[in-house]
Amino acid sequence: MRLQRSLEACKFGIINYFDALKLQERLVSDRKSGKILDAILSLQHPPTYTLGKRQTDHNLLVSEADLKTMGAELHYTERGGDITFHGPRQAILYPIVSLRDIGFGARNYVEGLESVMIEVASFYGVNAHAGKTGETGVWVGDRKIGAIGVRISSGITSHGLAFNIDPDLRYFKHIVPCGIPDKGVTSLKRETEMELPPDEVIHEQLIHCFAKVFRFSDIQWKKQ
Amino acid sequence: MASRLLWARRAASYLRISTFHRGFSTVIKDLKYADTHEWVKVDGSSATVGIIYCFFDVRTFDQTLFVIYFQDHLGDVVYVELPEVGASVVQGKNFGAVESVKATSDVNSPVSGEVVEVNTELSGSPGLVSFGQVFLPLFYLRKKIEKGCCLCLNVIDEEHVEINLYLLKTFQVNASPYENGWIIKVKMSDTGELNSLMDSERYSKLCEEEDAQH
Numbered sequence: 001m002r003l004q005r006s007l008e009a010c011k012f013g014i015i016n017y018f019d020a021l022k023l024q025e026r027l028v029s030d031r032k033s034g035k036i037l038d039a040i041l042s043l044q045h046p047p048t049y050t051l052g053k054r055q056t057d058h059n060l061l062v063s064e065a066d067l068k069t070m071g072a073e074l075h076y077t078e079r080g081g082d083i084t085f086h087g088p089r090q091a092i093l094y095p096i097v098s099l100r101d102i103g104f105g106a107r108n109y110v111e112g113l114e115s116v117m118i119e120v121a122s123f124y125g126v127n128a129h130a131g132k133t134g135e136t137g138v139w140v141g142d143r144k145i146g147a148i149g150v151r152i153s154s155g156i157t158s159h160g161l162a163f164n165i166d167p168d169l170r171y172f173k174h175i176v177p178c179g180i181p182d183k184g185v186t187s188l189k190r191e192t193e194m195e196l197p198p199d200e201v202i203h204e205q206l207i208h209c210f211a212k213v214f215r216f217s218d219i220q221w222k223k224q
Numbered sequence: 225m226a227s228r229l230l231w232a233r234r235a236a237s238y239l240r241i242s243t244f245h246r247g248f249s250t251v252i253k254d255l256k257y258a259d260t261h262e263w264v265k266v267d268g269s270s271a272t273v274g275i276i277y278c279f280f281d282v283r284t285f286d287q288t289l290f291v292i293y294f295q296d297h298l299g300d301v302v303y304v305e306l307p308e309v310g311a312s313v314v315q316g317k318n319f320g321a322v323e324s325v326k327a328t329s330d331v332n333s334p335v336s337g338e339v340v341e342v343n344t345e346l347s348g349s350p351g352l353v354s355f356g357q358v359f360l361p362l363f364y365l366r367k368k369i370e371k372g373c374c375l376c377l378n379v380i381d382e383e384h385v386e387i388n389l390y391l392l393k394t395f396q397v398n399a400s401p402y403e404n405g406w407i408i409k410v411k412m413s414d415t416g417e418l419n420s421l422m423d424s425e426r427y428s429k430l431c432e433e434e435d436a437q438h
Binding site for chain 2: 052053054078079080106107109110150151152153154155
């Protein structure tokens with residue numbers, strides 16, 4: 001017997017990392033207390049570098065002052081994973097879901113997020129795959145096209161995935177992405193031979209795949 | 225759930241696995257559980273806290289055959305965030321975190337009180353928290369099993385059974401998880417809080433219920 005489960009999808013434009021964080025914290029708290037059902041945020045960030053709980057700032061190759069000059073921000077977060085970059089033309093999904101309700105453990109959830117990005121990449125003829133053990137994320141060859149960093153608090157997820165549509169890849173030169181040296185970063189634009197639709201279409205495809213992988217019966221769309 | 229067991233039985237009989245019964249006490253006295261999957265071992269007003277990392281679910285089919293269903297929730301643990309000695313913890317609130325495979329899971333304290341000790345071994349060996357709790361008698365399958373291993377049949381769906389021979393250094397270490405796999409020790413401020421926690425039987429029912437939904 002399958003329960004009918006709805007996913008509330010909230011579409012944003014470009015929002016500041018800190019604001020998105022505060023929003024997620026509120027939603028996690030509401031989800032925990034049952035005020036809301038499972039939700040997913042779809043957005044992009046201005047140029048932002050983020051570190052995970054382990055604060056591996058040795059993987060940041062420039063000073064904070066230089067970052068300011070570049071017009072980028074730096075944030076320390078509670079998510080898992082190492083250092084990464086977010087910026088315009090990179091699709092971000094932040095699912096706020098109850099692992100118990102969707103029936104996934106942490107590991108399967110992360111694998112599910114990987115499969116979402118792999119599937120959307122395939123729509124554009126790009127053959128992506130999950131990384132080897134210890135290298136979470138989605139790769140084309142040995143170039144990383146999608147990153148994952150998740151936080152689980154009393155069984156509710158926050159943070160999520162970042163999928164490179166066509167961000168300015170030069171920003172990645174200033175970090176050791178995800179703490180994995182010698183591996184490059186790439187984007188859908190770089191890897192595909194097809195013409196890409198507007199970003200909004202790709203965001204929607206990611207959300208549809210997410211709903212499918214995590215077995216939601218329907219999506220309620222909300223635009224902010 | 226029933227069809228899964230049927231499949232496990234069919235798979236096990238196909239493999240012609242026979243077993244011997246090793247007595248193993250599973251209803252561990254003074255062990256309580258929170259519904260966010262932490263365990264606490266109580267000794268007077270002193271509490272030792274850890275996490276449940278995976279679940280064994282053992283069913284007997286006949287005199288000679290036992291199947292172990294194993295579910296690993298977190299994946300390889302790479303980092304454990306510890307509080308400071310002297311910090312306060314509050315029942316139901318998070319005090320630290322366990323990171324595995326790009327997901328950081330908050331750990332909530334099952335009891336309130338003061339942290340009197342943290343397991344500093346976890347800094348060098350975070351995998352020590354990987355503790356599997358057994359709810360029913362654990363039977364080691366004899367076929368080609370060395371001491372400290374167990375053979376797990378993980379039923380994925382009607383058509384697929386995954387067989388893992390787990391050497392399980394982690395499990396071997398965590399044959400005494402209370403010595404190695406704990407995270408903090410707390411001097412409890414209110415032993416009455418223990419009444420709101422679950423005992424072995426209720427906790428194992430919760431896990432079954434969670435499992436049966438999917």
